[in-house]
Amino acid sequence: MSLSLELYRSRSRYLAAKAVGGRIPGALAGPIAPLRLVNRDEPRTPAAGWVRVRPRLAGICGSDLATLSGQSSFYFSPLVSMPFVPGHEVVGELLDDVAPAPDPGPDAPASRRDGLAAGTRVVLDPVLSCGARGVGPCRWCAEGQRSRCDRVTVGHVSPGLQTGYCADTGGGWGRRLVAHRDQLHAIPDTLPDKRAVLVEPLACAVHSVRRAGIEPGQSVVVVGAGTVGLFTLLALRSLTQAASVTVVAKHDRQRELAAAFGATDVVAPDRAVNALRRSSRAFLLHPERGTDFLLGGVDVAFEATGASSGLDLALRTVRAGGRVVLAGLPGARADLTPVWYRELELVGAYASGQSPERVSDFDTAIAMATEAPLDGVVSATYPLQRWREAIDHAFAAGRLGALKVTFAPQEE
Amino acid sequence: MSRPGFVLEVDERTPPLIVHRGEGFGLESFPLGTKVLYPPDSLPGIRDVGGAITAALDAPLDSEPLDELLTAGMALTIVFDDISIPLPQMVTPDIRQRVIEAVLERAAAAGVDDVELIAANALHRRMTPAELQRMVGERVFRSFWPDHLRNHDAEDPDGLTHIGETDQGETVEINRRAASSDLIVYVNVNLVPMSGGHKSVPVGLASYRSLRPHHNVHTLQRSRSFMDPPNSAMHHSYERMGTLLADSGVRVFTIETTLNNDTFPKEFAFLNKREWEWSLRDQASYLAAKRGNDLAPAGLRRKVWQRVASPYGVTGVNAGATGPVHERTLASIHRQQLVEVEGQSDVLVFGLPFICPYNVNSIMNPILVMCLGLGYYFNMYRNKPPVREGGTLILFHPTPWEFHQVHHPSYVDFFDEVLSETTDPATIETKFEQQYATDPWYIHLYRHSYAYHGVHPFYMWYWGAHAMEHLGDVILVGANRPAVARMGFRSASTFADALEMASDTVGRSPSITYLHSPPLTLADVR
Numbered sequence: 001m002s003l004s005l006e007l008y009r010s011r012s013r014y015l016a017a018k019a020v021g022g023r024i025p026g027a028l029a030g031p032i033a034p035l036r037l038v039n040r041d042e043p044r045t046p047a048a049g050w051v052r053v054r055p056r057l058a059g060i061c062g063s064d065l066a067t068l069s070g071q072s073s074f075y076f077s078p079l080v081s082m083p084f085v086p087g088h089e090v091v092g093e094l095l096d097d098v099a100p101a102p103d104p105g106p107d108a109p110a111s112r113r114d115g116l117a118a119g120t121r122v123v124l125d126p127v128l129s130c131g132a133r134g135v136g137p138c139r140w141c142a143e144g145q146r147s148r149c150d151r152v153t154v155g156h157v158s159p160g161l162q163t164g165y166c167a168d169t170g171g172g173w174g175r176r177l178v179a180h181r182d183q184l185h186a187i188p189d190t191l192p193d194k195r196a197v198l199v200e201p202l203a204c205a206v207h208s209v210r211r212a213g214i215e216p217g218q219s220v221v222v223v224g225a226g227t228v229g230l231f232t233l234l235a236l237r238s239l240t241q242a243a244s245v246t247v248v249a250k251h252d253r254q255r256e257l258a259a260a261f262g263a264t265d266v267v268a269p270d271r272a273v274n275a276l277r278r279s280s281r282a283f284l285l286h287p288e289r290g291t292d293f294l295l296g297g298v299d300v301a302f303e304a305t306g307a308s309s310g311l312d313l314a315l316r317t318v319r320a321g322g323r324v325v326l327a328g329l330p331g332a333r334a335d336l337t338p339v340w341y342r343e344l345e346l347v348g349a350y351a352s353g354q355s356p357e358r359v360s361d362f363d364t365a366i367a368m369a370t371e372a373p374l375d376g377v378v379s380a381t382y383p384l385q386r387w388r389e390a391i392d393h394a395f396a397a398g399r400l401g402a403l404k405v406t407f408a409p410q411e412e
Numbered sequence: 413m414s415r416p417g418f419v420l421e422v423d424e425r426t427p428p429l430i431v432h433r434g435e436g437f438g439l440e441s442f443p444l445g446t447k448v449l450y451p452p453d454s455l456p457g458i459r460d461v462g463g464a465i466t467a468a469l470d471a472p473l474d475s476e477p478l479d480e481l482l483t484a485g486m487a488l489t490i491v492f493d494d495i496s497i498p499l500p501q502m503v504t505p506d507i508r509q510r511v512i513e514a515v516l517e518r519a520a521a522a523g524v525d526d527v528e529l530i531a532a533n534a535l536h537r538r539m540t541p542a543e544l545q546r547m548v549g550e551r552v553f554r555s556f557w558p559d560h561l562r563n564h565d566a567e568d569p570d571g572l573t574h575i576g577e578t579d580q581g582e583t584v585e586i587n588r589r590a591a592s593s594d595l596i597v598y599v600n601v602n603l604v605p606m607s608g609g610h611k612s613v614p615v616g617l618a619s620y621r622s623l624r625p626h627h628n629v630h631t632l633q634r635s636r637s638f639m640d641p642p643n644s645a646m647h648h649s650y651e652r653m654g655t656l657l658a659d660s661g662v663r664v665f666t667i668e669t670t671l672n673n674d675t676f677p678k679e680f681a682f683l684n685k686r687e688w689e690w691s692l693r694d695q696a697s698y699l700a701a702k703r704g705n706d707l708a709p710a711g712l713r714r715k716v717w718q719r720v721a722s723p724y725g726v727t728g729v730n731a732g733a734t735g736p737v738h739e740r741t742l743a744s745i746h747r748q749q750l751v752e753v754e755g756q757s758d759v760l761v762f763g764l765p766f767i768c769p770y771n772v773n774s775i776m777n778p779i780l781v782m783c784l785g786l787g788y789y790f791n792m793y794r795n796k797p798p799v800r801e802g803g804t805l806i807l808f809h810p811t812p813w814e815f816h817q818v819h820h821p822s823y824v825d826f827f828d829e830v831l832s833e834t835t836d837p838a839t840i841e842t843k844f845e846q847q848y849a850t851d852p853w854y855i856h857l858y859r860h861s862y863a864y865h866g867v868h869p870f871y872m873w874y875w876g877a878h879a880m881e882h883l884g885d886v887i888l889v890g891a892n893r894p895a896v897a898r899m900g901f902r903s904a905s906t907f908a909d910a911l912e913m914a915s916d917t918v919g920r921s922p923s924i925t926y927l928h929s930p931p932l933t934l935a936d937v938r
Contacts, residue, residue, distance in 0.1 A: 271828055278825050283853050 004174030058172025087172025417751025457725015472732030532616025
């Protein structure tokens with residue numbers, strides 16, 4: 001048996017969370033949470049290539065919170081299988097040896113070529129794509145773009161776009177999970193757990209930045225300064241030659257970190273349009289209803305809040321022909337008129353991938369996690385038994401000056 | 413015969429004294445020994461203003477009479493001071509209207525058809541049609557608006573003429589219509605010694621390029637004070653520019669007028685008086701006005717104050733060549749405002765009123781509060797400041813964190829972006845001025861809306877540069893604390909608290925000077 005936090009189907013709790021969650025966030029960690037601490041059967045390895053993993057730390061992600069609060073789209077409903085153990089930002093320890101892959105391919109990493117020994121610390125690429133599911137590679141998996149996999153509902157395990165949304169694999173918010181060889185990335189001994197747990201969101205940020213196709217000298221705004229926004233900033237500074245990166249940050253701690261991570265300018269949400277107008281020398285217009293917008297503006301915007309106001313701001317401050325990257329899970333509606341009128345490119349960026357040179361975003365992220373000034377980014381760690389406090393803390397992270405809240409599933 | 417300026421030394425018998433606090437006022441007790449500077453009593457106004465205008469135009473200084481300068485077929489441009497003076501606005505008819513009508517009558521008589529009227533607003537906001545009409549009168553407005561009566565546009569690429577450079581390399585560029593006219597008649601209202609003279613045409617009709625040589629930190633810090641033109645580097649620059657204009661063949665006929673100190677209308681007449689001379693009626697008026705003002709909602713209070721129109725009397729009308737005319741103007745202003753005071757003090761106190769040159773029909777935002785206190789009021793001196801170097805300035809003003817979104821858009825950004833990074837005028841000038849001055853959005857709003865130019869908040873900040881360099885401490889009483897902190901100053905709840913805070917800088921028994929104003933007072937510090 002394995003102690004786990006399990007997210008289960010409950011229409012009443014879902015409706016309650018959706019109705020009051022935004023107004024009373026504390027309730028989401030209390031009576032209306034569709035989450036329970038249970039002893040489940042340990043997940044079983046469904047096929048060859050799968051191994052058991054003992055999570056050491058698992059992050060609470062914005063998408064987890066969106067799911068808990070009923071803000072996620074029903075679009076995902078066929079892409080998950082209930083009940084599941086959440087947690088897809090994981091650093092763990094292998095409980096089994098990982099055999100070398102039968103067909104590693106010429107560019108395969110050492111871990112895939114040579115296998116991994118039990119006891120190795122790994123981080124998890126949560127995407128459950130063709131390789132993990134034991135089906136022939138779809139077009140995207142064949143190209144190495146596993147985040148676009150078309151087969152996430154079939155094969156050896158139940159539907160689930162990722163570990164942490166699949167009923168069969170377990171997740172990081174439990175004491176055991178199973179993972180496929182394709183999902184595992186060994187990490188160096190020099191990388192502590194509190195940095196390693198950030199590799200997955202860093203890899204997503206690397207992917208977002210690659211998707212943005214930023215050219216040298218371009219101006220960028222990152223709307224939001226939670227984990228997604230700040231890691232996007234780190235990736236922008238590491239991988240691009242953007243001339244300026246303005247970060248829209250709501251809370252003091254976020255502002256401090258944005259400045260420390262290399263933002264050219266950090267502005268409050270209510271000042272953002274004016275500040276971007278100033279920096280881009282654009283013209284400012286005031287619609288009869290709704291927020292102000294620019295004619296002119298920055299070249300690229302990253303939406304990293306998941307809120308309609310964040311997307312609205314991004315769409316309204318990008319220049320004509322510019323690009324808006326959805327770096328986080330978009331949770332709400334926005335007025336798409338600027339996309340049409342300003343001929344914007346709206347770009348999605350889900351999970352991670354690889355560079356045109358076929359360098360895995362995870363490898364890039366592991367290097368960044370080693371070098372970037374990430375001390376203190378993991379603000380709090382809770383045992384599973386204190387899950388209500390952990391969830392409450394995560395919901396109020398910005399206000400409380402926290403960034404990433406994690407579970408330490410093996411702790412009591 | 414008006415009484416001259418007066419320095420009161422506060423003793424046990426001195427009543428509490430009026431202190432202005434933005435859109436409000438109150439009585440404040442000052443420590444014993446405080447020197448209080450009162451301006452001379454209001455000079456009597458000229459009874460026959462029309463006659464004075466006629467006399468000035470017929471017998472100008474160092475110039476032919478105006479009639480001789482007006483000929484059929486010539487191009488005549490009448491330029492006039494904008495809404496930034498006088499403060500508050502004067503009751504109608506505005507003196508500019510009377511002068512302009514007199515000039516137009518003579519132009520018509522001489523058969524001059526090509527006449528244009530231009531407000532010399534430089535980088536100030538455009539005046540609205542209603543404001544222009546109030547200033548020039550209904551008859552002139554109806555005859556000339558909108559084609560031949562307009563605001564100067566310092567950003568119109570086709571509307572400027574580059575005249576040349578002074579021997580100090582200062583670019584002179586002014587309004588094309590004015591520069592190409594056979595004659596410019598400049599109609600001025602002079603309320604403070606800073607205005608008028610060669611400030612009128614070279615500044616009022618200038619472009620940004622032509623303002624930079626004197627509207628900068630270096631020049632302002634060397635203008636001691638800019639209310640004392642002979643000792644003002646800024647005015648020296650104006651003179652060089654004015655000379656270049658004259659040498660280039662731009663003919664200017666200057667008409668300057670001066671006003672007395674009848675600043676407040678009869679409902680507020682007690683504000684024009686010395687407190688110990690208040691009659692029972694004045695005391696009742698004070699109580700009623702203060703109570704009503706304190707109880708009024710903020711919006712109504714602002715509306716009432718902005719509607720104040722001063723019943724100024726005209727104390728002088730002089731016409732002719734700019735230099736000689738302005739000498740007379742300055743003498744008239746000194747007669748009205750100058751008060752001699754012995755020595756500097758440790759602490760200087762101002763009560764800042766509701767109005768400054770840049771918030772007529774608008775909002776006095778924190779930057780304008782700074783400019784009024786550390787710029788205009790601090791510089792109301794000759795010889796040396798009334799406060800010693802390293803001394804403390806205490807200002808009374810609520811300083812709300814509030815901006816007029818139409819009039820002051822670049823101020824909003826300046827306050828948020830620039831002052832949150834630095835308050836040092838030189839750093840601000842180096843790092844930010846060009847960005848703001850050339851921002852196409854601000855230029856658009858200046859030209860087509862009613863916004864001050866993008867660079868204008870910088871000038872406001874530079875206006876205080878000399879004071880910032882001179883003072884050891886600036887404390888605002890009753891002000892919005894975050895707004896004051898953003899500007900790098902300190903705030904106190906009460907005057908007593910301010911003096912307590914100032915003791916760090918000036919000790920526990922500082923000498924104090926209170927410049928009792930408005931009405932305007934110019935300290936001649938010996």
